[in-house]
Amino acid sequence: MMGRSPSSSEENGLKKGPWTPEEDRKLIDYIERNGHGSWRALPKLAGLNRCGKSCRLRWTNYLRPDIKRGKFSDEEEQIIINLHAVLGNKWSAIATHLPGRTDNEIKNFWNTHLKKKLLQMGIDPVTHRPRTDLSLLANLPQLLSAAASHFVNPMNNNPWDNNSLSLRLHTDATQQLAKLQLLHNIVHVLSTSPVTPTMEALNHLGTLPLHDQHDHLHEYLRMNSQFELEGLGISTINLASNPNQIPYSSTFPSLIDVNQPTHNVHQPIGNSKVFNGDDSDGNDQFGAIPKENSLPPLVSVLDSTDQCFTVNRMENKMNPSDHISNPSTSTSTTFGGAWGELLDDDDAGDSFLLDLQRL
DNA sequence: AATGAAGCCAACCGCTCTCTG
DNA sequence: TCAGAGAGCGGTTGGCTTCAT
Numbered sequence: 417m418m419g420r421s422p423s424s425s426e427e428n429g430l431k432k433g434p435w436t437p438e439e440d441r442k443l444i445d446y447i448e449r450n451g452h453g454s455w456r457a458l459p460k461l462a463g464l465n466r467c468g469k470s471c472r473l474r475w476t477n478y479l480r481p482d483i484k485r486g487k488f489s490d491e492e493e494q495i496i497i498n499l500h501a502v503l504g505n506k507w508s509a510i511a512t513h514l515p516g517r518t519d520n521e522i523k524n525f526w527n528t529h530l531k532k533k534l535l536q537m538g539i540d541p542v543t544h545r546p547r548t549d550l551s552l553l554a555n556l557p558q559l560l561s562a563a564a565s566h567f568v569n570p571m572n573n574n575p576w577d578n579n580s581l582s583l584r585l586h587t588d589a590t591q592q593l594a595k596l597q598l599l600h601n602i603v604h605v606l607s608t609s610p611v612t613p614t615m616e617a618l619n620h621l622g623t624l625p626l627h628d629q630h631d632h633l634h635e636y637l638r639m640n641s642q643f644e645l646e647g648l649g650i651s652t653i654n655l656a657s658n659p660n661q662i663p664y665s666s667t668f669p670s671l672i673d674v675n676q677p678t679h680n681v682h683q684p685i686g687n688s689k690v691f692n693g694d695d696s697d698g699n700d701q702f703g704a705i706p707k708e709n710s711l712p713p714l715v716s717v718l719d720s721t722d723q724c725f726t727v728n729r730m731e732n733k734m735n736p737s738d739h740i741s742n743p744s745t746s747t748s749t750t751f752g753g754a755w756g757e758l759l760d761d762d763d764a765g766d767s768f769l770l771d772l773q774r775l
Numbered sequence: 776a777a778t779g780a781a782g783c784c785a786a787c788c789g790c791t792c793t794c795t796g
Numbered sequence: 797t798c799a800g801a802g803a804g805c806g807g808t809t810g811g812c813t814t815c816a817t
Contacts, residue, residue, distance in 0.1 A: 470787080528783060
């Protein structure tokens with residue numbers, strides 16, 4: 417059994433550490449018969465040599481009958497990411513919108529999976545904004561070489577070709593899109609950062625002169641957009657000759673221009689004003705719903721006045737095979753429902769307002 | 776097959792919040 | 797209004813499992 421080992425200091429004669437099946441049974445039996453009542457009094461009444469707090473945690477995090485165990489679904493994952501963007505590390509608040517999941521479980525899932533996932537996508541898991549730290553640039557040479565090897569001969573190794581398509585998509589889509597997002601963020605940093613990168617940071621870029629790096633990056637983006645989008649039946653739009661002028665929103669339907677208000681891609685969910693994420697068209701930045709026949713917005717970055725953005729689930733949407741095998745999956749429906757539920761919840765709504773007021 | 780590193784997650788710690796008298 | 801007790805919460809720990817070498 418996992419968990420902490422029994423503490424050597426069993427002060428008060430109370431047991432610590434992993435629970436035995438026998439202890440679990442005693443706790444369940446007692447609560448089913450009497451309810452938990454006072455947690456402090458419970459251990460004695462239930463015949464357990466534990467402190468009340470330990471009993472409460474064991475019950476709420478593990479023994480409760482409505483606990484849903486097992487892998488988090490994509491929908492749950494998406495909800496967590498979006499709620500975290502608004503609520504931060506308010507695990508219990510997040511847990512209230514994921515029936516059957518405990519705050520502890522969500523916290524663990526965030527720390528072990530989602531945090532890394534966002535980092536790999538070039539997103540700061542704390543601010544939910546693109547990472548702008550220059551250490552991020554250290555990955556650029558690897559990204560570029562990976563991109564080059566991947567697309568070195570697209571005609572002979574078309575990632576979207578034939579029978580390998582769905583398998584490749586299944587295994588590569590997330591990774592490729594994450595890379596794409598990361599590169600997108602890098603371009604954004606290079607293009608818009610008022611802070612000139614230091615020479616030390618630029619050295620991370622490798623031996624190529626900066627303008628060549630830029631060209632490589634530009635070329636990679638062009639190729640990536642062409643193959644990936646064409647593979648999904650999405651027409652591509654020529655890139656501007658200057659990467660600084662890349663029309664992100666149109667070139668990468670999945671990548672919302674960090675500088676521009678989002679148009680036509682998002683649909684409002686709930687009262688966008690509440691989130692301070694609305695633009696003049698009334699589109700809010702939280703409910704990212706993909707347009708039909710376009711990639712879902714992977715990341716929606718707010719403009720300078722905005723505080724949060726949304727990472728939308730992408731794997732299933734990116735994966736045509738999933739479209740076939742699992743057509744019922746609908747991020748927008750579930751997501752909208754989740755937010756609707758969130759907004760319908762008075763307490764949650766209040767906490768949202770409070771949180772946003774603090775921002 | 777052996778070993779070390781990394782991942783995972785149940786459980787604990789200590790602080791904060793809420794309730795009650 | 798205040799103090800104490802109980803409950804709740806987020807952060808952290810550390811042992812087991814899995815993966816990589």
